[in-house]
Amino acid sequence: MIEAAHFVEAARRRGFTWYAGVPCSFLTPFINYVLQDPSLHYVGAANEGDAVAVIAGVALGARDGARGITMMQNSGLGNAVSPLTSLTWTFRLPQLLIVTWRGEPGVADEPQHALMGPITPALLETMEIPWEPFPREAEAIEPALARAVEHMDKTGRPYALVMQKGSVAPYPLDDTGFKRGAARAPQSDWRGAPQDGLPSRREALERVIAHTPPRSTVVLASTGFCGRELYALDDRPNQLYMVGSMGCVMPLALGFALARPDLHVVAIDGDGAALMRMGAFATLGAYGPANLTHLLLDNGAHDSTGGQATVSPHVSFASIAAACGYASAIEGDDLSLVDRLFSNDPNDTLRRGPRFARLTIRRGTPDGLPRPTISPVEVRARLMRHIGAV
The missing domain is CATH 3.40.50.970 (Thiamin diphosphate (ThDP)-binding fold, Pyr/PP domains)
Structure with missing residues (x-):
């Protein structure tokens, strides 16, 4: 198990300062950490496909080597198939995916993950997205990020880290409230x-x-x-x-x-x-x-x-x-x-x-x-x- 800071700070050194996604309990430490760091950016999307498109927009416009990460539960891969296959793949807009592995074979989970769990690796491979297990030891983080960045820079396409249960230690959250003013009437x-x-x-x-x-x-x-x-x-x-x-x-x-x-x-x-x-x-x-x-x-x-x-x-x-x-x-x-x-x-x-x-x-x-x-x-x-x- 690693701390959220171990991965996020290593990723920051490689330019990953933009995050978007839909929460999963496995991802909670990362989301909480990013939300409370004003130098990082997080967009909570309505669905996983929108999150992929947000980070694709960052890849399209960002300067100074800024990179983005999309985080989702593997059940949300279904929502993300369209932008992953016809936006990021077609336009070559790279991003790092962190996909949680609910329903991993051999690990007890809820019934809604019974099918998506076993087919998650094959679904990523079908979309031509190379993947590897999310690093569970601090010394494995840098090599995993190096492989991801090498692929992204070479192909212009996403790379996935599949996160197993218990990979990241808890990280508390203080405040997530939006403070946007009210819009004018239409x-x-x-x-x-x-x-x-x-x-x-x-x-x-x-x-x-x-x-x-x-x-x-x-x-x-x-x-x-x-x-x-x-x-x-x-x-x-x-x-x-x-x-x-x-x-x-x-x-x-x-x-x-x-x-x-x-x-x-x-x-x-x-x-x-x-x-x-x-x-x-x-x-x-x-x-x-x-x-x-x-x-x-x-x-x-x-x-x-x-x-x-x-x-x-x-x-x-x-x-x-x-x-x-x-x-x-x-x-x-x-x-x-x-x-x-x-x-x-x-x-x-x-x-x-x-x-x-x-x-x-x-x-x-x-x-x-x-x-x-x-x-x-x-x-x-x-x-x-x-x-x-x-």
């Missing part, structure tokens, strides 16, 4: 326009481009037609087009914005993606900084898969954002909402928390909309060069 601007009178995605994205100068702004576009149409309009070096990992643009942008307070980070979301991971609204409301702007383009459909309807017409996303702690939240069907969203200085020190707008747009996509010819790895590398992260 504002609405509905004209009741018919479908053919709504703004198009193209018009909305043109407004976004006008408000996001490459020198000071980064734009992260959700998977599907959102990123493809942004690429078709203007393929700029400050833009990243997500593929797969549906719903992860919010936590990805959160990690990026936290790691880079010098940049204005804009997440362009879709209604289907936002509905998939609505817990991320709460995480952004609690942790989101003032340099983060979240724009939801809502056409009430899964446009890139044939136009199947979503339930978004029944949802007030601005009310959800406001209730979750966003600094401001507006929604409506007037294109001017985009201008209002960007009307104030995103680095205004008097404003706490991120800004949100939901713009209802009409369905449909231009014929012949191209797919990006730049690969995910290339667009990631270009963005990192552009912002000085490499």
